Amino acid sequence: MVGSRLVGGRRRIIKILRNMKKDTPDLLEKIVSLAKRRGFVFPSSEIYGGLANTWDYGPVGTELKNNIKQLWWKRFVQSRDDIVGIDAALIMNPKVWEASGHLENFNDLLVECKKCHNRFRAEQVDLQAPCPQCGEKGKFTDPLQFNIMFKTFIGSAEEKANVAYLRPETAQAMFVDFKNVLSVSRKQIPFGIAQIGRAFRNEITPGHFIFRTREFEQMEIEYFIRGEEWEKYFEYWRKEMWDWMTRDLELDKKDIYEIDVPENERAHYSKRTIDFEYDFLFGKRELYGLAYRTDFDLKNHEKASGENLKYKDPEIGEEFWPHVIEPTWGVDRSVLAVLINSYCEEDGRVVLKIPPRLAPFKAAVFPLLANKPELIKLARKIYDDLRQKFYVAWDDRGNIGKRYYSQDEIGTPYCITVDFESLEKGDVTVRDRDTMKQERIKIDELAAHLENKLK
Numbered sequence: 001m002v003g004s005r006l007v008g009g010r011r012r013i014i015k016i017l018r019n020m021k022k023d024t025p026d027l028l029e030k031i032v033s034l035a036k037r038r039g040f041v042f043p044s045s046e047i048y049g050g051l052a053n054t055w056d057y058g059p060v061g062t063e064l065k066n067n068i069k070q071l072w073w074k075r076f077v078q079s080r081d082d083i084v085g086i087d088a089a090l091i092m093n094p095k096v097w098e099a100s101g102h103l104e105n106f107n108d109l110l111v112e113c114k115k116c117h118n119r120f121r122a123e124q125v126d127l128q129a130p131c132p133q134c135g136e137k138g139k140f141t142d143p144l145q146f147n148i149m150f151k152t153f154i155g156s157a158e159e160k161a162n163v164a165y166l167r168p169e170t171a172q173a174m175f176v177d178f179k180n181v182l183s184v185s186r187k188q189i190p191f192g193i194a195q196i197g198r199a200f201r202n203e204i205t206p207g208h209f210i211f212r213t214r215e216f217e218q219m220e221i222e223y224f225i226r227g228e229e230w231e232k233y234f235e236y237w238r239k240e241m242w243d244w245m246t247r248d249l250e251l252d253k254k255d256i257y258e259i260d261v262p263e264n265e266r267a268h269y270s271k272r273t274i275d276f277e278y279d280f281l282f283g284k285r286e287l288y289g290l291a292y293r294t295d296f297d298l299k300n301h302e303k304a305s306g307e308n309l310k311y312k313d314p315e316i317g318e319e320f321w322p323h324v325i326e327p328t329w330g331v332d333r334s335v336l337a338v339l340i341n342s343y344c345e346e347d348g349r350v351v352l353k354i355p356p357r358l359a360p361f362k363a364a365v366f367p368l369l370a371n372k373p374e375l376i377k378l379a380r381k382i383y384d385d386l387r388q389k390f391y392v393a394w395d396d397r398g399n400i401g402k403r404y405y406s407q408d409e410i411g412t413p414y415c416i417t418v419d420f421e422s423l424e425k426g427d428v429t430v431r432d433r434d435t436m437k438q439e440r441i442k443i444d445e446l447a448a449h450l451e452n453k454l455k
């Protein structure tokens, strides 16, 4: 959460060192290489030599990411009666960031190497050790505060009056739009506002693939409650977040750690924060966060804007600033956790055992041979029919073994092969990604069979 970046200091360094598990860079390298090879994630602007720590999602990565976002939206917005969604602008009135405290507080502690002038997060370098970039020893500056919001200018004149910022979190729009949302949705407390969208932070040392980037996506909920009930709702959202991680993303429970963030490391607005850390391949690091933001945000935006942002109880007429519980999820860290959790090497193959509901393709269709028009015709028909219901891949290159190999690496749960028997008997082979078992299924029962399996 925001505050953990504000305090830094020795305690934090010790915590990070303690959390460093045996480095497994090989496995991360393998995942990065697979991600590029199969079209999950590419280095951005690669034809121009890339841009440090900037990544693009390729065709299957976009599907995986969208499936995560859609599952989240369905679970936390559409299937509930108490949460509504918004999609706000990325560049907001700069006064928002004054009132929220970001202009003053959204800082990283950095040190600079006086020789090569590279900057590092103070918590991530040992000041007594050589500079990780140029190897010079004893050249680090004292730690300095560095505001990590991205600055830009509105209009053509680059002057102070025109300064604006790319939003560093999606959360503030939910507070700034509180009054409008309340009046159109007519929700009563407790209720929430949700948003999925991009956030930007000028991170000093991004890294570890898509774990820490300067442009990323968040899925956030601001849940408005009565102050006296905060503990009850904090506990409720804690359980919801566990449920999302272990049931929806199917992450292994033993890789998730709940850290109660101590007061001196919490954000300026938070009275209690839990970080959910995941055992990424480079150590235990924050995956998601949960904070009790008190009534800090609405109160400050009311003070700064002059608009009444109180909630009026319809029954007793009492007016008050709602308090807020904020569960927050990073989309890109979700993708990375799912990739790590699902990566397996077994039986001479690499397989991504992605939960079927999240897998980019639900099935792939192959004609046994690419030069037999009768097989192609039937396989194409099956492919076209299935595509009405599921996102399905087509592959007629190379031999069947190679096609299985590539679908396993993408994480496609089922591969369907149309062979000569299919022409006679009207059935196909369906091969299960995880067990590699094959069964014959009637073509006219195929869609229902897959639907049932994918439930």
Ligand code: GAP
Residues within 6 Å of the ligand: 001, 002, 168, 169, 170, 171, 201, 203, 210, 211, 212, 213, 214, 215, 216, 217, 218, 220, 286, 287, 288, 289, 326, 328, 329, 330, 331, 332, 333
């Ligand atoms: N509104 C609260 C807030 O923004 P945060 O802990 O700073 O809290 C929330 O960010 C989530 O956003 C994190 O738990 C993480 O998943 C994700 N996140 C934060 N910074 C990120 C970065 N530089 N790159 C990728 N994801 C990031």
